[in-house]
Amino acid sequence: PSHSVQKELPRLSRALDRLKYFPSEVRKKLQTGIVLDLEAAYGFHHTFIGRLQHGTQFKGANYYAQGHWESTEAEGEGQREERIAGQIKVDWDLSKQSKFSLNSSYFQSSAALPQPQYPRAKHKKSAIELIAAWQWNLETDTDLFLAWTGELANFDDPQRNRFEMNRMGAQVTLKHLWTPKNMLLMDSVGYWETMYQDDSRLDTRHYQTGTLLNSFAMSDAFAVEA
Numbered sequence: 001p002s003h004s005v006q007k008e009l010p011r012l013s014r015a016l017d018r019l020k021y022f023p024s025e026v027r028k029k030l031q032t033g034i035v036l037d038l039e040a041a042y043g044f045h046h047t048f049i050g051r052l053q054h055g056t057q058f059k060g061a062n063y064y065a066q067g068h069w070e071s072t073e074a075e076g077e078g079q080r081e082e083r084i085a086g087q088i089k090v091d092w093d094l095s096k097q098s099k100f101s102l103n104s105s106y107f108q109s110s111a112a113l114p115q116p117q118y119p120r121a122k123h124k125k126s127a128i129e130l131i132a133a134w135q136w137n138l139e140t141d142t143d144l145f146l147a148w149t150g151e152l153a154n155f156d157d158p159q160r161n162r163f164e165m166n167r168m169g170a171q172v173t174l175k176h177l178w179t180p181k182n183m184l185l186m187d188s189v190g191y192w193e194t195m196y197q198d199d200s201r202l203d204t205r206h207y208q209t210g211t212l213l214n215s216f217a218m219s220d221a222f223a224v225e226a
Contacts, residue, residue, distance in 0.1 A: 046072070046073045047070070047071065047072045047073075048070070048071050049068075049069070049070045050068070050069045050070075051066070051067070051068050051069075052066070052067045053065070053066045053067075054066075060092060060093040060094070061090065061091065061092040061093065062089075062090070062091045062092075063089075063090050064087075064088070064089045064090075065086075065087070065088045065089075066086065066087045066088075067084075067085070067086045068083075068084070068085040068086070069082075069083070069084050070082070070083040070084075071083075079112055080111075080112045081109065081110065081111040081112070082109065082110050082111075083107075083108070083109045084106075084107070084108045084109075085105075085106065085107045085108075086105070086106045087103075087104065087105045087106070088102070088103075088104045088105075089101075089102070089103050089104075090102040090103075096137075097136060097137035097138075098134065098135065098136045098137065099134070099135045099136075100132075100133070100134050100135075101131075101132070101133045101134075101135075102130075102131070102132050102133075103130075103131045104128075104129065104130045104131070105128070105129050106126075106127070106128045106129075107126060107127045107128075108124070108125070108126040108127075109124070109125055109126070110122065110123075110124045111123055111124075121157075121158070121159050122157075122158065123155070123156065123157045123158075124154070124155070124156045125153075125154060125155045125156070126153070126154050127151070127152065127153040127154070128151070128152050128153075129149065129150070129151045129152075130149065130150050130151075131147065131148070131149045132147065132148050132149075133145065133146065133147035133148075134146045134147075141176060141177040141178075142174070142175070142176045142177075143173075143174070143175045143176075144172075144173070144174055145171070145172070145173040145174075145175075146170075146171070146172055147170065147171040148168075148169070148170050149167075149168070149169045149170070149171075149191075150167070150168050150169075151165075151166070151167040151168075152164070152165070152166055152167075153165045161197055161198055162197070162198050162199075163195065163196065163197055163202075164195070164196040165193065165194070165195050165196075166193065166194045166195075166196075167191055167192070167193040167194075168191060168192050169189070169190060169191030169192070170189075170190060170191075171187070171188065171189045171190075172187070172188050173185070173186070173187045173188075174186045174187075181216075182214075182215065182216055183213075183214070183215050184212075184213070184214050185211070185212070185213040185214075185215075186210075186211070186212055186213075187210070187211045187213075188208070188209065188210045188211070189207075189208075189209050190206075190207055190208035190209070191206075191207050192204075192205075192206055193205040193206075193207075209225065209226065210225070210226045211223065211224070211225045211226075212224045212225075
């Protein structure tokens with residue numbers, strides 16, 4: 001097994017993955033340099049899509065940023081929808097033993113929903129998420145992983161209610177290789193979530209889990225979870 005630090009940054013949030021809201025254009029392969037895409041379509045609906053992407057590499061680090069804007073206007077008065085999305089990702093090898101990662105994403109949509117009783121009704125929703133992680137090779141056979149996540153989501157319907165969700169979470173993982181075929185893993189994940197309706201607290205949730213795993217010969221395992 002490899003003794004190098006982990007290169008993948010797990011997503012701690014247990015909310016709906018925000019990336020599923022992003023159009024397919026946002027999920028293209030990461031590229032360096034500046035990339036600008038513009039697209040327009042005309043038919044039953046008029047749609048305009050724009051994407052600006054920039055990435056670069058410098059000593060020990062990789063940087064990538066992307067922005068996406070989409071606007072659709074249907075037939076009829078006031079039937080319009082706009083979506084904005086953005087992402088910033090940074091991976092930085094602080095040393096041969098440690099690595100820092102930062103992943104931030106933002107999503108916002110606004111849609112007009114004309115109805116007989118509410119001819120100018122609209123709803124808005126947005127979400128922003130930030131994940132910071134640090135991976136450290138304590139020794140040749142021991143890795144420590146620390147991560148923190150923060151998330152804010154809003155849904156606003158002026159004719160009805162406004163909802164807001166705040167979440168903060170953390171993860172601590174310690175991995176130790178007793179032998180090349182015997183690994184001990186201790187992992188703990190938790191978050192604190194609060195929900196509001198029209199600025200009044202609606203609900204508070206706390207979540208915590210802990211796992212102790214010892215695998216033998218990479219095939220048999222003994223685990224304790226709480």
